[in-house]
Amino acid sequence: MSRRLTCILLVVILLTSIFVTTGYASSLGSRTLKFGSRGADVAELQTRLNNLGFYVGKVDGIYGIKTQDGVIRFQKSRGLRIDGIAGPETIRALLGNYVSYRGYSSRDLELLAKLIYAEARGEPYIGQVAVGATVLNRVKSSEYPNTIPGVIFQVAYGYYQYCSVKNGQIYLTPNETARKAARDAVSGWDPSKGALTFYNPKYTTNKWVRSRPYCTTIGNHVFVK
Secondary structure: OOHHHHHHHHHHHHHHHHHHHHOOOOOOOOOOEOOOOEOHHHHHHHHHHHHOOOOOOOOOOEOOHHHHHHHHHHHHHHOOOOOOOEOHHHHHHHHHOOOEEOOEEHHHHHHHHHHHHHHHOOOOHHHHHHHHHHHHHHHHOOOOOOOHHHHHOOEEOOEEOOHHHHHOHHHOOOOHHHHHHHHHHHOOOOOOOOOOEEEOOOOOOOHHHHOOOEEEEEOOEEEEO
């Protein structure tokens, strides 16, 4: 065998090894993914976790600490074995729940996280969950729109329901704490005690909101019906 042919064969073997070990040609579900895995299927895993609200950061196709943590959080939320490995059971659950989380779409969940971040990012965690709960309480109420976007972007009698919508902060990128608070609120945790809205008494002069029935106070926010 000539030296040239030998070199060509070595290159082919090397490239084949790279594609097999990194999984660039793999699709999600074709193999078990764990810490250290690389490839297109890892990138798809990361994208799906991000879209469901289990934020893992940049989609780079590398199964690192953040991706492992996102898988663990997803496994906890679905009652799966918690090992940080995206095996067949975890991937089946992930593929089956790509569109919604407890009845709400990933877009709804992200929008709720955006509102929480815009309105309460300086508040204690329980207060952030409470802000998310007030949105969901409105969704359930016949007096308000029956969707998360409808509630958040509602303009009644010429007034925005949330200052963050009016001033544009609703479009800021939420952090993982806000996303977790959104998931907890959607899962049924309501520290607001059934409140439909909230306000900061230091900055709010609105007589209507101050006249509403009191529910509780968390951090700087007063929650009312």
